Amino acid sequence: MPRLSGDLIVAVCRTLPLGLLGAAGGTGLLMAGLSRTTGEAGEWLALPLLRVAILAFAMGLVFLLDDPARHTTATVPTPRPVRIALRVALVVPVAVAWWTAALLLVPQELRPPVADITLEAAAAFVLAVAAAVVAVRRSDITRPGPRLAAGLLTSAMLVLLFWPGRWALLVPVRDDRWAAAHDRWAVGLIGAVLVGVLGAGEPVRRWSWRMMPGR
Structure with missing residues (x-):
């Protein structure tokens, strides 16, 4: 297994989109914190606000692998799966700390079941x-x-507006479909992990018009 040098870790740290993650995280915490200012409406607004916070931070995470020097680093001896794993490992503590803060910003009496909403996140x-x-x-x-x-x-809006009710994901806490919805979230989590792991490898071959015979 390739060894991780200190220089590699420092280099990866420098390319992390910390500004975007900070902006997304700050927006998310602001959304979660609004549950403290909603008064009597807080009981039914806390969960949607927390879900908006999750979406905000997730929108920051999609920038995790952005790298202007990507085509240069592709030639380094450290395989791409290791570089991706390192980026993920560096951001996991940030995500855990952010999520803990987001939960604590929601008053305890308004907080949805922690295990279930953490599964969604x-x-x-x-x-x-x-x-x-x-x-x-x-x-x-x-x-x-x-x-x-x-x-x-766009996908979040489509799920909210058009996702079939029998496969509901975004349901209120007291909804009879809450447990079934979180079974689906668990399946989605496992599927996302598999897609991420399988997608992290180096492409076996890149097809383009230049590779076609006679071109």
């Missing part, structure tokens, strides 16, 4: 990173983050 965060992994594998774009963020926001 984990699925959203892993899905965001998996999308970035797939985008990097399937294209030569150095900064897929903006497109992925737009796609994530």
Whole structure:
């Protein structure tokens, strides 16, 4: 297994989108904190606000693999799966700390079941990173983050507006479908992990018009 040098860790740290993550995280914490100012409406607004906070931070995570020097670092001896794993490992403590703060900003009496809402957050965060992994594998774009963020926001709106009720994901706490919805979140989390792991490898071959015979 390739050894991680201090220079590699420092170099990866310098390329992390800390500004974007900070902006997304700050927006998310602001959303979560609004549950303290909603008065009597807080009981039914706390969960939607926390979900908006999750979406905000996930939109920051889609920028995790943006790297203007991507085509230069592709030639380094450290394999891409290791570089991706290092980026993810460096951001995991940030995500955990952010999520803890977001939960604490919601008053305890308004806080949804912690294990279930944490499952939602984990699925959203892993899905965001998996999308970035797939985008990097399937294209030569150095900064897929903006497109992925737009796609994530659009997808969230489509799920909210058109997702079939029998497969509901975003349900209120007292809804009879709450447990079934979180079974689906668990399946989504496992699927996102698999997509991310399988997508992190080096492409076996890149097809383009230049590779076609006779060209």
